[in-house]
Amino acid sequence: MDDDDIEARNARERRKRSIALALVLGGLVVLFFLMTIVRLGGHVLDMP
């Protein structure tokens, strides 16, 4: 493999890593939101 190939390959892998990280963070945001709703349960409607 020459340097250009490695450079291109690394750029592709870096992009895949960024996408994976974005998916994990997005998943955590959704999980935190849904778990908050679950923890609040029916009390979410008990507004003073």
Next chain:
Amino acid sequence: MALVDVYAGPEQRIATVGDFFALLKPRVMSLVIFTGLAGIVVAPGHIHLLSGFTALLCIAVAAGASGALNMAYDSDIDAIMARTATRPIPMGRIAREEALTFGWWLSVASVTIMGLFINLLSAALLAFTIFFYVVVYTLWLKRRTAQNIVIGGLAGALPPAIGWAAVTGQVTLAPLVLVAIIFLWTPPHFWALALFRSDDYARAGVPMMPVVAGKPSTRRQIFAYTLLLLPFGLAPAALGFAGPLYLASAGLMSAWFLFGAVKVLFERDEVKEPAAKKLFFISIAYLFVLFAALIAERLIGVAPFGAWL
């Protein structure tokens, strides 16, 4: 001398997503998820489906984090052993420091999420499990004593208790029996592996039982631990929290395990160790079937023996 030279130079490539996934020891993780799920499913009481999923996710991530930390701290011996030489750190695809950061952050995240969304007992047990696997087993016992996997086995045994605690907020006799099953299963399982990988361990200087005490002694100890394990395998039915499906499965698997252990006891082929290879496979099947039967009974509604009394 390392089997694989650390990869470096102008062709240095960055770590892929797959490399980081391999760092989590996915095969070990799958067994931990399975036994943790059994704890959640078998525990009395109700847990919201999403809470159950979150608890299981935390158990899985903590197991993966422990695996990553284990690979980071053991990267020197992993490079020497054929079984582990192709892991991401010895191959030079991930730096040791990178794996340490990855592992510790995942550990902190899994324990924090468990504590915030599930309960403090399950979070504390999860933190203790990571501590026990990384500090007590990997850093302290593994290179010092032949009892490494016996004591260290506690870390791998705790997931059913963590799952149970996530549902009930407490730990009772029943989850402790499940812990005892995995704890007593660990020595025959790993020593069977060590019997046919003993050269690897000897080269890496890891004092596994066949290296330190010799193969005949290891065979006797595998047999002794099997005899200790089998009653515990049947205990869930005797104590009333498992039913007839479990009893039948555990009975059959116990007989197969005992047969395998007897074959190992009288094995004379010290080069190929066919009986040890077979027992290693039987041990995985044994644990899988026992916990699958526990889960299946709950899912299809087979009443445990306790409900009949």
